[in-house]
Each structure stands twice: as C-alpha cells, then as structure tokens.
Amino acid sequence: MFDKFRNNFPLTDEKWNEYIGCFNRIEVPAKTTLLEEGEISKKLFVIEKGCIRVWFNHNGKDLTSQFFFENQSVSSIESFIKKFPSPVFIETIEPSILWWIHKEDVDTILEEVKEIPELRDRLIDMLFQRTFDYMKHFFSFIKDTPAQRYQSLIEEKPQIVQRVPQHYIASYLGVTTVHLSRIKSKLLQK
Amino acid sequence: MFDKFRNNFPLTDEKWNEYIGCFNRIEVPAKTTLLEEGEISKKLFVIEKGCIRVWFNHNGKDLTSQFFFENQSVSSIESFIKKFPSPVFIETIEPSILWWIHKEDVDTILEEVKEIPELRDRLIDMLFQRTFDYMKHFFSFIKDTPAQRYQSLIEEKPQIVQRVPQHYIASYLGVTTVHLSRIKSKLLQK
C-alpha cells in the first residue's frame, strides 16, 4: 500500500519502516461509521480501496460535505488536530480497505519530521491546498447555479458522479434529490 | 500600531524593531483598489483603521467573498503565497489607514522565525484557523437559508452589517440586493 510513496520521502529505510509499522489495515463493509458526531477523533484513515463520505445531521437532514477515494487520507480535521468533539460523521459508501493510524503516532512522527525542512514545507503546502480546495468549492456556491455546479462536478470530479449514490451528491451540491433529478434530465435533453 | 502585539512575540527588541521597520504606513480613500485581478500579489496589508473587501467579477457581476476590519491582515492568499495571478480584487470600503509589507520581507522574516517553535506553531495554527473559517462559512451555504445566514451575520459579525453597504453584503450571502431587502423587512415585521 505505501511502497508507491516510498521515494517521495527523504527518510532512512529504518525510519520509514518504523512509521509504516504504525498503520493498521482493516476491511469494512459499506455504510460503516468510522467516526461519530460528538466523538473526539483519534484515528486518521488512508483509503486503499473504496470510498468515504463526511456528513452531518442538520434538523434531521443528512448533509454530505465531502467525498474521499483511493489514496486520500480522511479525518475530521478540527477534531483530529484540535481535539474538539467532531461536528461530522465519517462513513464508508462502498465496502472499503483502509489503513488507520493513532493520533499519538501521528504526533510523534510529525514532531520528528518537522526537523526535515522538505517535509515541513510539504506539510504546510498540504494545509494550504486543503484551504484552497475549500475556497474553490465555496466560490462555486456564490457564483454558480446548482446546474452549473453539477456540470463542474462531472468535469472535475467524475469519480463522485460515477461512484456515489445520487442523494448524497444532491446535498453536497446544496439541492434536493428531486431537483438534482431535474438537473440531470435537462442535461440529457440538450 | 504594532506595540500592542509586542509582548505576544518571543523576539529580542532588536529583531522586533527590524521586523516592524519593514512595514509602510499609507492612508487611502474609500474605493481604492489595493490589488487587481490577474496581478501577482506582492504586498500584505494590515488594517489600522478602515475596512476592506475582497471581490471578484463573474459574468459582469460584482461578487464579494470576504470582509476585513481593524487589526486584520489581508492579501490574496493564493497569489501572495504561490505567486499565482490573483483571482480577486482587493478594495477599501471606507477611507483607511493601512500598513503594508513586501512579500520578500515576509519571506525573510518567516525563514528566520521558523526556528522558533512557538512562532512556527502559531503560524500553522493561523493557517488552520483560516481553513476552519472557510469551512464554517461554506457549511452555512449547504445548511442554511439566506435569511438564516443573514441572521447569523448580525449575531456573529455585527461589524459587517453596521459598516458595509448592503449590496456588498447581498453577494456575500449569495443573494440579490432585492432579496436581501426582503429578508430585512421580514425580520422587522416579527
């Protein structure tokens, strides 16, 4: 699972193996809850196979805010980093193969790895990237119609459209399932 | 301007004065453009007095994405950090007193300051905070109606409602000026 990343990291083999050894492999069915709302997140997940969504409950409605696929890492970032109760649920969509690591191990690794400027810069870069992604998604809510957001989704994140049930996509785009259905049928007419 | 922050930073007086000396004070009227779309941002601004908005043009519409007030720092973050052409304009709303610093000076300071773990951690913390703010604002677009978003704005960021012209607030909330007017008059009826 992790071998393909090996040459991206300027570490001794010894250190590398020590870090990799902290990860645990699990296989879980679809609709498995990995983190409950209110819980303090103690695990970071990496997806080997499958797909995960982050969602929250608002007045009884199930609202999805993010999707994750193979090779992405997933956590409730506020909860994991700041030890706040998680505002969100994390749940598998498909049967999945995951690797998880304890927060304590992540902290230890980060503490050691900070001394390596290349890695430190890459971590800061990842943080920025996450922020930019949020900004981009957020902008689309100010400037685009739901139909345009769906069109962008098809173009930019086809995995979501192909692998995720439609009612999750609807709330992700900020519309009802009925309206997403209408958007799709209008697209087909053209 | 910066004296009130002095005791927050574990630096020698000499270093502190060197860093503060990099800032330049300017006074500008309302509606002054500080950064054009497409330009690469080379300045970071700190607001001593006044108020600033970040906006972009979408199909001829003026869409505001952020507001900033006293003691906040402002830049087109993607452009300033990554040297991309800025996707946004930055403009004063009120006549303002600003302090600006060159990107090169920021880079130099950051390079030196990274060696101080307290500061480094605080910088990373600020990055996270920015991300959390975006996430929160973004969530409100999925879960709340425009009327609810306006209500939250009154409660959580009263400065915006008090000091910013209404047509800027409208696009910030993702509605037309006409609809924001309706929202306000409905609130008064209750």
Add this chain to the structure above:
DNA sequence: TTCATTTAATAACAAATGTTATCGCCTGCC
C-alpha cells in the same frame, strides 16, 4: 429465486428567489 428496502424519476403544487422597473432618500460635490 422472492421479498423488502433503497434509490431514482416524475408530476403537481407551494414557496423561495431572481429580474426589471420605479421611487425616494441620502451623500458628496460645486
């Protein structure tokens, strides 16, 4: 397989929001 459950499409109607136009009030400027 069969049956129950989940998921998606559609229709009819209701509510929210956008568009265009008009009016009045300020504010800054001469």
Add this chain to the structure above:
DNA sequence: GGCAGGCGATAACATTTGTTATTAAATGAA
C-alpha cells in the same frame, strides 16, 4: 442650497427550487 449619482425599498412578474406523493427500477438479504 441645489444637483447628480449612489443606495436601498418596494412592487409585479418570471424563474428556480422545494415539498409531497406516486411509481418504477435496482439492490440486497433470506
């Protein structure tokens, strides 16, 4: 003080989106 232009309220109408209900298709479990 008077005037022009910017700003905000409101009305009438158009369009978009939500709600509820129904049906059909797909999926999963026994």
